[in-house]
Amino acid sequence: MIEKFSTGIEGLDQLTDGGFLRGSAYIIQGPPGAGKTILANQFCYAHVREGGRALYMTLLAESSSRMLAYVSQMGFFEGSALPDAMQYISGYGVLEREGLPGLLKLVQHELKRHRASAMVLDGTFVAQSVASEQEFRAFIHALQGVAGMADAVLVMLTHQNRDSSCPEHTMVDGWIELSDETNGFRAYRTIQVRKHRGAAILPGKHRVRITEDGIAVFPRAETTLEAIPAAQALAHRVASGHQGLDTLLQGGLPAGSATLLIGPTGAGKTTLGLHFLSLSTEQEPGLMLGFYETPARLVQKARSIAIDLDTPLEQGALEIAWLPPAENIVDELVRDIVRRARARKVKRVFVDGLVAIRDSLVIRDRMAYVINALSMQLSAIGATVVYTSEIPEMRLDDALMPSDELSAMVDNVLLLNTGRRAHAFRRYLSIIKLRDSDFDPRTHEFHVNGRGIAFGADPRVNASGEAG
Incomplete structure (x- = not known):
């Protein structure tokens, strides 16, 4: 040779x-x-x-x-x-x-x-x-x-x-x-x-x-996939950090899967991601990559709704990385996320803001391939991934991307939508897709209070939509 x-x-x-x-x-x-x-x-x-x-x-x-x-x-x-x-x-x-x-x-x-x-x-x-x-x-x-x-x-x-x-x-x-x-x-x-x-x-x-x-x-992230070992089939579920959501998911997120939370600004996507990270432990380390809010601001936001990120951060069980949304090289970003996750044997990954990744791509048609490559590499090390992506508030059929592109990107899709009814701002969650699993197909109203996400109508607003 x-x-x-x-x-x-x-x-x-x-x-x-x-x-x-x-x-x-x-x-x-x-x-x-x-x-x-x-x-x-x-x-x-x-x-x-x-x-x-x-x-x-x-x-x-x-x-x-x-x-x-x-x-x-x-x-x-x-x-x-x-x-x-x-x-x-x-x-x-x-x-x-x-x-x-x-x-x-x-x-x-x-x-x-x-x-x-x-x-x-x-x-x-x-x-x-x-x-x-x-x-x-x-x-x-x-x-x-x-x-x-x-x-x-x-x-x-x-x-x-x-x-x-x-x-x-x-x-x-x-x-x-x-x-x-x-x-x-x-x-x-x-x-x-x-x-x-x-x-x-x-x-x-x-x-x-x-x-x-x-x-x-x-x-390019999608060209390095051949060197990745096949992920082991994992039958167990990973808790989402919210008991009510786990009930709708019939036990939690499939282990090693990739989940996309899509919805307009203020729908609760980041809050749900913080719930997911709050369960990070030494046995299940967590990693977050954010683009729009600094780590200090995220921790303060979590405290304001009684989500405990301080404990896993102090124990070294959680790492929050922040990258300002600029002209980043996406393939470098993917490489660094995977390396961080592999070095700490991370089991929970939260990427808050796929729009920032999409906007950094010179060729945006690569988006589905890049996210698929990232998800596969993280799955290969046993990590369960949650992404967020912002869309305008609109009808469900208009909000979702083409099904073939969506399927290439993720295993699970949760839509968090907003709307005004009876003169009040309301939030709704729908499970659109869950890998190889049954789930509750109904749309559920939820609100955010001092303890994070809570399902059901906001008790602070009466049936007529006025403050109680």
Whole structure:
């Protein structure tokens, strides 16, 4: 089996099925500013940390000292690796004087002299500009052979937007494309592994973020499902945190299922979710992800209606994470929720606000697949999940999403609706769907009082709808 070298980027290792193959050549293509140089340096320093030796050769007029000035600010930089394990050299002068034959000799010589097991050739498009198309193809073919003979990984960087049918893409072992894209006013970065011999890649485009720590890659949540073990069939029920609701559900929520609470603002969705979290214990740890209310505000809200979140929080049985609704990378969000849940062996998960997740998606059609992927990953670790999603107050038939999309997202659906009757604001709960289970199909009126949710008409309002 051919040895693989980590790319130094966890998400990219996932996309490439483990990293770069030793003795192989790769092209990383993308426009200026897309992150090619950062990615290549991040790979080199990760390789050095694992005991390898790396060589970075630039064909650009930019000096190595200028590049180092930028790279040294990144979190992956290790000055102690210079100049022994990690070395920067320029091939610009040799290319100008001796053309591609001279550059090829320089690459061979430096690989051997430095005993490098990884090499980056930055600015491959410059080499193409000084030669004919036929000469450039021969050069790429020769580089492929050099990488194989040296038993090293060779990574070539280019900003030219070359078509997939170009000969160099057929010659190399791998081709990775970085892109800067826009959707309306939104700008975002993506990465795609277009080719990788001998590896089961994760296809399509995936989101990228560049920070002071380097490049982070977030595989699309729906593409990672194959690695998830099948969840065990669980026949027992999980208490919802409200005895009256458990009666309607004939024992509670099916263990390991995903439940969607849908309804307009003020219908009681978050309150019902807080009931669910209040039963978090050391044996059944809980996790909440919210977007609109801070943890402090949620705890205060729970206190005001006698829902005890303080105890599980103090015992470490409950974690509340808050993420302001912005242009979040949803695949990063899914990854972090699953990691938090797995680390604490969480059994109760409450995600308050699927609208915030939907609005963060560049392609909103992914919503059903993303939520399905999240639910499956949480179910695989034995967690029961409750989501909330806001809809306008309207007739039931209009309020629900198409049945096929809804079924793909969740196992159970509860509609919390509102309306005015007899001059009073009233709330109603209907169970629309419950996985493989019977349930009470009737619509029930409820209200929120000092002890949370209570079924039945609000006793503070008389039959005529006036305050009593």
